[in-house]
Amino acid sequence: MTNEDFTTFPIDAVSQERLAAQGLRLGLVDTSDAAAFDAWLRADLRGFHQGDPSEKVLKEQREGLAYRRTTGVWDETVDEPVVPVATVNSWPANLTVPGGRTVPAWAISSVTVAPTHRRRGVARAMLESELRTAAALGLPLAMLTVSESSIYGRYGFAPAALAADLVIDTKRARWTGPVPGGNVHFIPNERFVDEVAGVHERYRLSSPGELPVWPLRWQQLAGLTGDDEARKRGLRTLRYADEQGETRGVAIFKIDGGDADFTKHTLHLEHLLAETDDAYAALWRFVLEMDLVSEVRAGLRSVDEPLLWQIADFRGVKAEVQEHQYLRVLDVPVTLESRSYFSDGAITLGVTDDLGFATGVWRVEVANGAATVTETTDAPELTLTVNQLSSVLLGGVRPSTLLRASGSPVPDGMDALFASDRTPWLSVWY
Ligand SMILES: CC(C)(COP(=O)(O)OP(=O)(O)OC[C@H]1O[C@@H](n2cnc3c(N)ncnc32)[C@H](O)[C@@H]1OP(=O)(O)O)[C@@H](O)C(=O)NCCC(=O)NCCS
CATH class of the missing domain: 3.40.630.30 (Gcn5-related N-acetyltransferase (GNAT))
Known part of the structure; x- marks a missing residue:
């Protein structure tokens, strides 16, 4: 820059x-x-x-x-x-x-x-x-991130990280995962703002798709902004402290319903972020085992939540998947060289771009986890639109899926080349 x-x-x-x-x-x-x-x-x-x-x-x-x-x-x-x-x-x-x-x-x-x-x-x-x-x-x-998915494709943007809205039947789901040794504590909403910022800063490099979050976003999440006093009072905030007392995860939720049947409240999980597996397990278990709650609703979750493998009944969770983090490549070599790779390979890649920024043909050579990208006059072995390239960048969308969807042949090794070790996830709107 x-x-x-x-x-x-x-x-x-x-x-x-x-x-x-x-x-x-x-x-x-x-x-x-x-x-x-x-x-x-x-x-x-x-x-x-x-x-x-x-x-x-x-x-x-x-x-x-x-x-x-x-x-x-x-x-x-x-x-x-x-x-x-x-x-x-x-x-x-x-x-x-x-x-x-x-x-x-x-x-x-x-x-x-x-x-x-x-x-x-x-x-x-x-x-x-x-x-x-x-x-x-x-x-x-x-x-x-977008209000409507139909707006930004024409400018070269495309989804690179998806998100899932979960509806969990707590009686069916029943926690079967680990029970960590630390403790879950209620904390004041004011403290949550600092704790979530700390956890997010320590967590974000492990999750492709995340970006630094500005303080106002956390204040809004904690109900500390705006004129809605009732919202602030309805929110409950938690931290998970590990066995040394250090905060390793946070959650914020509100509970409503239960009018017709007091055992059937709904818990709306507005955010849950964990920097360790222990914090993740402890907070999810706390939420799922809450007395008088029959349903947990959690928006904007990863499409690859370990939670699904920590409960007794897989079908106790209904997931609605949406696209969330949109990317738009402007500089092909810099972007492709910025990430790590988990499989060696090479391809001569053509990119088309109506606005011209990413148009060209590049030799992409990946060895020992790093890409070297050089412009070439050779014929491309594979041509992607800038939207397709933007979608596969984080490893959350397979090139083969996009190529099959557009009726194009799929060169060998493409999925392995662009794969990531972590499913991308972005935990906030911006
Ligand atoms: C979405 C919004 C910004 C579009 O503004 P606009 O000035 O009417 O858009 P333009 O006239 O520049 O249209 C550009 C193109 O987008 C298309 N388009 C605009 N809004 C669209 C929508 N909501 N859905 C699908 N296509 C849309 C237009 O048809 C046009 O297509 P074309 O280039 O193929 O002719 C405007 O409708 C708006 O403010 N909506 C409410 C707020 C919002 O949703 N903002 C987006 C936040 S992520």
């Missing part, structure tokens, strides 16, 4: 001109200017169908999100011209890739276009601008 300040790096001229032709201004927000930032935050929340924020919410978000590059689109002809008609923010973040390594990636969030200005190319102009800005800053890939 260049040493330029990413928050003030000049706005992309191509998209700026395209929007100017429609009478719209693409520009940056100075997040130290509270009035300007508040107007942007109000537009962002409106875009996601949230209510108009209180001063408390605005202050939390001003403090929590000021570090990001904050971009808006303004229309001088609307009744409230200080409020942008479109928003996006972005920042560089180290994405975990296979082998406990990271690659700097351009995280993109808060993509909204006002309903009054939708479907006239504003989102396209912003997304293309974000990709060109990331490339100009020297970031080799971009990433985001």
Whole structure:
């Protein structure tokens, strides 16, 4: 990455001109200017169908999100011209890739276009601008999570880590896994924020797909932000302390239901993160064995949870799988060389990309866990779209699955070449 300040790096001229032709201004927000930032935050929340924020919410978000590059689109002809008609923010973040390594990636969030200005190319102009800005800053890939899966494929993004929503019948599931020696403790929500941040920092390099999480996200998870006092009071937070008393895992949940039958409450597990197998087992066991709870609902879990092998009845868990972490390769050699590999091999790989960033042919040679990637004029043995390449990068999607889906031949050794030692998982939204 260049040493330029990413928050003030000049706005992309191509998209700026395209929007100017429609009478719209693409520009940056100075997040130290509270009035300007508040107007942007109000537009962002409106875009996601949230209510108009209180001063408390605005202050939390001003403090929590000021570090990001904050971009808006303004229309001088609307009744409230200080409020942008479109928003996006972005920042560089180290994405975990296979082998406990990271690659700097351009995280993109808060993509909204006002309903009054939708479907006239504003989102396209912003997304293309974000990709060109990331490339100009020297970031080799971009990433985001999505509200709808149909939006971002056209810009070269594709799912690289999936997630599962679990519904667990606790009476059927019954814990059969290990019973670790440490202890589970209730802690105040305020303490949870520090504990979860610590566990996540120590955990994230072991999970391809994770990225550093900013403090506001943990505060929101713990119910410490916003105007919903009832939500805060309903949340219970836990830590698992190992036999030395050190925190190794955390969980946060709320319980409701039980009106018709007091033995049938539902426990909503909002987050469970463990840096050791003991912490994982102890927290899941605690949750599954809670008295007066017949159902546990847990969203955004890994699609490869050891939990499924720690219960008496596999069919006690229903899983609904969705795509979650989207990636978009911009620089093929840097991205492919950033991760570890678990099988030697070589391929001449062609990549197609409608926006041009990743277009080319590369010789990829993998030996002793590392790839060397050089541009070549040879004919490719395999050609992937940039979406397909982005999907297989973390090892969570097999190249053969994508190639078979598109009716293309599958070269030998491709799945082994891109495989990871860990199923990718991202434990938060961003
Ligand atoms: C999604 C959203 C940002 C799109 O903005 P927009 O300015 O209307 O999009 P554009 O006019 O630039 O459309 C670009 C392309 O995306 C398509 N598209 C836009 N929104 C889409 C959607 N929700 N589903 C599928 N396709 C969509 C358009 O048809 C267009 O396709 P084309 O390039 O093939 O012609 C806007 O509808 C919005 O703010 N939605 C609510 C908030 C949200 O969901 N944000 C995304 C957060 S991850």
